[in-house]
Amino acid sequence: MIRSPLLLLTAIALITLGLASGCASNPATGGADVVVMSQGKEVRIGEEMHAEILKEGGLYEDAELQAYVDRVGQRLAANSDRPDMQFTFTVIDSPDLNAFATPGGYVYINRGLLSYLDNEAELAGVLAHEIAHITARHAARQQSASITNKVLAVTAGVLTGSRQIMDSAAMYGTELVRGYGREHELEADGLGAKYMYLSGYEPDALLEVIAVLKDQEQFQRVRARSSGKPAGTYHGLYATHPRNDQRLQTVVRAANELGAGEPLEDPSVPGEFQRRTDGLPWGPASKREEGRYYHSKLEFSFAHPPDWRVRSSSSAIIASAPDGSATLTLTLRQPDPAQSPREALEAAASGALSEGLELDQAGLKGYSAVASNDADARRLAVVNHNWQYLFEGKAEDFAAADGTLLEIIQSFRPLHPQEREVASGRHLRYIQVPRGATMASLAASSRIPDAEAQLRLLNGLYPRGEPRVGDWVKVIQ
Template sequence: MLAIYQSTLLLSLPKQKLQSLCCLAGALLFLGLAGCAKNPVTGEQNFVMFSEDKELQLGREYHPQIMSQYGRYEDEALQTYVQQVGERVANISHRQELVYRFTVLDSPVVNAFALPGGYIYITRGLMAYLNSEAELAAVLGHEVGHVTARHGVRQQSASQAANLGYTVGALLLPELRTAGAQNAFNMLGGALLSGYGREHELESDRLGAEYLAKSNYDPQAMLEVIGVLKDQSVFAEAQAKKQGQDYQGYHGLFASHPDNDTRLREVVNSADQYLNGPRGEVGEQAYLSRIDGMVFGDSESQGIRSGRDFYHADMQFALRFPENWFVQNNPSSLQAMAPEGRAFLEIGASDINRRQDPATFIRERLGISTLRNGQPLNNHGLQGYTGVTQQQGKLLRVAVVYLNNQAFVFIGGAKQDQQFAEFDRLILETASSLHALRPDERELAKAQRIEVVKVSSNDSYARWAAQSRITNSPLEQLQLLNGDFPGGELQAGQLKKRVR
């Protein structure tokens, strides 16, 4: 569909502009010829605008930013294990001279990625859903493939060249300075870079499978990982529909490959030639024993969701959301969404710097001077104030509650103003539920952890889900954790993961 639209757009351009774009393509070709370097994997000449020294420098500069954004998962034994598995794969790669650093990030997001120069990351969120050491090696091998083939610098070089080419072309050719010509160029460049990225993903799959086999792991684990991510995608789409949101698709690891992709299966199966025996190592028990006890979902530093309730040990507070609302725990805020996206609520906290009442805080710090139906909030012995305002034509409930020298700010509303009264009551109830963490809630403020157990004849996913503190769709998430999504069931004697 995109290709058809682009062709129509090009045909609709005046002949002179089309010729100008062709000239510009020639300029980009010239840039490509001027910036070629030998590919460490294929030996072919690739267009790059960065030397290897610059590539390594990029990794060094961005690594601290990644660590600051995500945080390092504080489990040294697990960090050492992932480093060892990663090195086993990297040591037989096409760039063995690099020093590879494999880091587990303290994030529940399902992802893995690499920086130029050998900095490779995997989240504990992704590790929770893997089920063998070979699958872990597949993820790390895929990322090593990106590094060895210099995908990061090649794609960044192509992007910079496209931008530079348009800038130069617009200076030389006035007809390219129109919005229509720029949009056409951006669409063409985006399509080229998108295809470039898909080819890089497939090449990394091929390289990862090759590295798996050469390090005596089962290369078929690459397909197992893709199956895990496909199931995640199906689950995420269903969750998005519950919230009344459009699902944008998973854009991370292996995103461009459904598990029945013929090309992918071909490149993975071709790696069997590198195996020393009939089948490589899988390492299910070895892996499960390593992640036994790993944090699942929210970290204690960001607070814990448990059903409708939220507990934060560090900030010493708790509150309760409306029933069946979807709650998103972000690093600096909490967001809640009513079913089908019919209403929303965002909660943040800010230091109190002046001795002023909550009503003045709303007026001066939040800049809201017009507040209707203002009234004090004095629940749980806390000082607060709330009212209704109208911003950009939308009715919003605003509430501020003071706790421990922090001002907790609640802002919520309905998708349709006709439904505002219906949801306003629920938003106000949430703000009124804020209270200091009680002694009996401290245990609930602890992080959930993965527990690896041998399944008994009395176990079932429904029973495990009923005992779990997983907030959103616990049964489906337990099935996802164990590769049984959708609809699979526990079998006695198996080693499986549950969440406690």
């Protein structure tokens, strides 16, 4: 008969773990993987969370940047311990300096963090760290530890009738989970550094990312102290690491010892990372009317159903229904002064036109009609506003969607004066440092709070560094 509460708790733990858990080899660590969540459930949870993030408008609407981040991520994933797993990489429209992963292969990075990174290797470091959380099944192991903790507590209480044992089991399990969190981060660092090396990136870039985030922490403490407010606690990416984390340096060195790799690009000159991040919005997203698209350079706006997505590229703007069943594509061209909007549409259309409609919206002249070609029908329109804008709407069920397509077209108008700030906002730009420039002089044209300190943070020069003539630096315009 077991008389010691500790021995009894241990016995219950062993029995409960045997009943409640599955055990397999972890694909990343090679160790025993004691989990209660199947890989199929991981994928389902990730899919549900991803759908919710997109539904809440979390996606940063820049198709080219999204594709670039996905390409870097897929290269790392292909060299991970789960190369056959499907990964999805998404840039989130948030100014926060963070990245995170959810079960099932979903990795997210905030646009705010992208602004503070200097090159593709640092981006790869962030993504590799999050990939490692997935390959090592940290979310599943964390949930399993939490569930096992609850099962331990309840089972102990039921079998012994002892509230003390129930409380002890719960407290022990909670501490175990907290410990998992700390160890999981270092494990993700080691695996991520390995994935970086195997993908051609310098693992040392992980240390550069740590320095960026620790500078940000120091800045927040200084600013809080000067305002007499308590400094907030940072809980984001790498929050568990001190600036000179010896354990992190050890795992990075281990990855470097796999061989001598060369970086994919010279970070001292603008490469693809710089081209893709030039123009990133700075700070919180502007307060825009929900369901309205704004274009600052061309100074126009149009309304759309709140659940529709609008994507822009160098050649077109495409508004699409959430299920892709209907799309409206907007392109532009130089207008012919000799043509009316109706004549321009008739010249551009293929197929017979019907249901012609003269447009006169907010002073803009246009014309719309339905083009039919065999069984295919499309909603077309031309509107003149400095340029000539051509609309083409398609739908699987055209009769049902045509009213919505026409409403979007009829909502097209010039920006109101008060909307120009909303549409343009402030953006990150790369410039080459001219002779005689200092951080103070560069900050003078950036209309943001603490401009000089913020520019130093963006460029890895915090707290007192100065740029060199000819260097490429980030500014806010």
